[in-house]
Amino acid sequence: MNYDLQYKQYGNQALLIEWPEKINEAILNDILSFKNKIESEQAIKIEDLIIGYNSLTIIYNNSVLNFQEEIARLKATYIKLDLRLDKKTKTWLIPVCYDEEFGIDLKQISHDKNRPIEEIIDVHSKTIYTIYFIGFLPGFLYLGVLNRKIHSNRKNTPSLTVSKGSVGIGGSQTGIYPSESAGGWNIIGKTPISFFDVSKQEPCFAKSGDKIHFFSITKKEYYFLEESIKNGLYELKCIEND
Amino acid sequence: MIRVISPGFLTSIQDLGRKGFANIGVPISGAMDHYSMKLANNILHNNENEAVLEITFGHCKFVFEKETYICISGADFSAEINKMPIVLNTVIKIFKDDVLSFGRHKFGVRSYISVLGGFQTDVVLNSKSFYQGVTNFSIVKKGDLLPFNAPQDSLEPTYTAVKQNANHFNSKIIDCYKGPEYNLLSHFQKKRLEETIFTIAKANNRMAYQLNETIENNLKSMLTSAVLSGTVQLTPSGQLIVLMRDCQVTGGYPRVLQLENNAINMLSQKTTNDTVKFNVIDLN
Numbered sequence A: 001m002n003y004d005l006q007y008k009q010y011g012n013q014a015l016l017i018e019w020p021e022k023i024n025e026a027i028l029n030d031i032l033s034f035k036n037k038i039e040s041e042q043a044i045k046i047e048d049l050i051i052g053y054n055s056l057t058i059i060y061n062n063s064v065l066n067f068q069e070e071i072a073r074l075k076a077t078y079i080k081l082d083l084r085l086d087k088k089t090k091t092w093l094i095p096v097c098y099d100e101e102f103g104i105d106l107k108q109i110s111h112d113k114n115r116p117i118e119e120i121i122d123v124h125s126k127t128i129y130t131i132y133f134i135g136f137l138p139g140f141l142y143l144g145v146l147n148r149k150i151h152s153n154r155k156n157t158p159s160l161t162v163s164k165g166s167v168g169i170g171g172s173q174t175g176i177y178p179s180e181s182a183g184g185w186n187i188i189g190k191t192p193i194s195f196f197d198v199s200k201q202e203p204c205f206a207k208s209g210d211k212i213h214f215f216s217i218t219k220k221e222y223y224f225l226e227e228s229i230k231n232g233l234y235e236l237k238c239i240e241n242d
Numbered sequence B: 001m002i003r004v005i006s007p008g009f010l011t012s013i014q015d016l017g018r019k020g021f022a023n024i025g026v027p028i029s030g031a032m033d034h035y036s037m038k039l040a041n042n043i044l045h046n047n048e049n050e051a052v053l054e055i056t057f058g059h060c061k062f063v064f065e066k067e068t069y070i071c072i073s074g075a076d077f078s079a080e081i082n083k084m085p086i087v088l089n090t091v092i093k094i095f096k097d098d099v100l101s102f103g104r105h106k107f108g109v110r111s112y113i114s115v116l117g118g119f120q121t122d123v124v125l126n127s128k129s130f131y132q133g134v135t136n137f138s139i140v141k142k143g144d145l146l147p148f149n150a151p152q153d154s155l156e157p158t159y160t161a162v163k164q165n166a167n168h169f170n171s172k173i174i175d176c177y178k179g180p181e182y183n184l185l186s187h188f189q190k191k192r193l194e195e196t197i198f199t200i201a202k203a204n205n206r207m208a209y210q211l212n213e214t215i216e217n218n219l220k221s222m223l224t225s226a227v228l229s230g231t232v233q234l235t236p237s238g239q240l241i242v243l244m245r246d247c248q249v250t251g252g253y254p255r256v257l258q259l260e261n262n263a264i265n266m267l268s269q270k271t272t273n274d275t276v277k278f279n280v281i282d283l284n
Helices: A025-045 A067-079 A106-113 A117-126 A219-230 B034-043 B187-195 B261-267
Strands: A006-010 A014-018 A046-052 A055-060 A090-097 A128-134 A141-144 A159-162 A166-170 A173-176 A181-183 A186-190 A211-217 A237-240 B002-006 B010-014 B052-056 B061-064 B068-076 B092-094 B099-101 B107-115 B173-178 B198-204 B208-211 B231-234 B240-243 B255-259 B275-280
Touching: A006 A067, A014 A067, A025 A046, A025 A055, A025 A067, A025 A128, A046 A128, A090 A219, A106 A117, A106 A186, A117 A186, A117 A211, A141 A173, A166 A181, A211 A219, B034 B052, B034 B068, B034 B107, B034 B261, B173 B261, B187 B275, B255 B261
Parallel strands: A090 A211, B173 B275
Antiparallel strands: A006 A014, A014 A055, A046 A055, A090 A186, A090 A237, A128 A141, A128 A211, A159 A181, A166 A173, A166 A186, B002 B061, B010 B052, B052 B107, B061 B099, B068 B092, B068 B107, B173 B255, B198 B208, B198 B275, B208 B240, B231 B240, B231 B255
16 A cells, blocks of 8 residues: 555456565565455456565456556555455474485585585574465475575576475575476475475465474484375474464 | 377377466466367367367377267368378267377367367366376376266267368467566567567477577566466577466566467467567557
8 A cells, every 4th residue: 555556467368566676575465465355356357366576467367358447446446455464374384304415405505605504504494484475386485585694596507306395595595396396496405394285175385475484303303204294194383473 | 088099299188277276386277279179179069168188299099999079170180080081170970999090290280189078087276287296197198098978969960160260370470469578678679579580499388489589688687476378578598488378377587578368379389490470469
C-alpha cells in the first residue's frame, strides 16, 4: 500500500506487477498480502500467480479483453489492502550434515575465504533464511539473505550431477537441490529432508514467506534420519510464527 | 493397451498441462502444439484435455493390443496401419494386433495420436503430462504398455479429413507481443529484433528454442521473476531463447517478447535451421 507499483501487460493472458527493484522482506510481505487479496477476490478467473523477488505475475484463464480495466480494478484492491500479513508463517527446522563427505566444496571455500570450515558452517547455520519464492526446479527455494562473509562465486564448470538434498552456495545465494540435477553451486552439506514429493498431499511443505533454519547434524545422525524418513517415522519440525 | 515397438526420437504422453502449481516451482508442460493436439481429440469427440501421444520426428512403431479408434494430427510422417497409408485428421478404426508405423517425412515436427477416451496413464498434480521428477516416466520407451479404455460405443467413420491450416506449418511469421522488458531495448535493438530473420539453433527442445542470430546486449540483469511459455529472453551474450512448454516458472533474463498463444504451437512444428520472423503486435 506504500509502494509505487508498475503494472505491465505480459502477453494477452498475463499481467505483471512490479515493486521497487530490491530484495527485502517488507516487499515480500506486501507481495504476499496483495496476492492473498487477489486470490480471495478473483479466484475464478485466475489460473495461477507467480511470485518473484519484486514481482507478482497473474496468469488468467482466458485472454484479458481490457487490460486498462483490469489494472484499474487491481489498483483499487491494492489501495484497500490491509498491511498486516493475514496468513501465519512457519519456521522450518532443517537438519544438514556439513561433513566433508557431503560438503565437497567446503575445503575450497575455506581456502578462498581464508576462514576455517567450522566458521563457514557456523555462519551458514546461524542465519534464519526467508523463503522468497519457489522456482527453477520443483521445490527449489529462493532464500535470503546469505551472510556476506561466505558469499562464493559459482563454479566455472558446473557439476553434471549434484545429488538431491545437497545444500549449496551460489554467489550471494544459498539453497537446497530438491532433486538430482546439474548445477554450478559450491556444495557445503546435505539434508535428508525431501523438498518435493508428489506422493504427499502437499508436495512441497514450504511456502513463500516461511523461514528456514538449518541445524548441523553428524554423519551418523544423517543416516539415521534418512532411514527414519524412508520408513515414515520422522516428522519435520517447525515453529509457528505470530 | 498400445505396445511400443520403437519409440522414435522422443515420444511422451501429454495433455494440456499441469496448471496452478507454479507456487511450488512445477512447470506447466503439456502438448507443444495445442492446436494439433486439440484437433486430434476433437475429431474423436474426446474432451480437449485428454492425454495423447506426442511424437517428435516420426520413426516409431506401435502395436494395438485391443480395438479402439484413433486420430493422428500435426506433423505428417506418412503414417501407416499394417503398411497401408492412412489419412491424417480422420477417425481411424483400429483392430487388435494392428501395427501403426511412421515413415517418410512430409511436413512438421510433432505428431499427435489421440485414442478414444484418452490414454489412461498416471495423473500427477492434475495432469498426465510427462515431466522428469514429477511423473514416474519422462519418455516413452521400447516395450512400454500405454493403457486406454475399450470403446463403449462405435464411432462413425469420417469420409473426409478435417482440413488443417497449412499456414500452421509453413508460415515463418511468429506473432508476438512486447515483453515486460521490451521498452528497455534501444531503437537499434528493437529494429534488429523485428527485422532479422532468425534461424532456430540446434539447441531446441520441449524446454526452449535457442536462435542463432544475436543482438548486441547491454541490459543489466534483473531480479528473478516469472517466465511463461512463449517468453523470449535476451541473454547477456545476446542470444535469444524462446521458452517452450516445459520451461521453468521463473527466470532472470530480460523478457523482450511474448509469443501469441498460437505462435507457440506454430514454432513447435519447426526445428533446427528453420527460419522465423517476429511480428510484433502493438496493443495500444
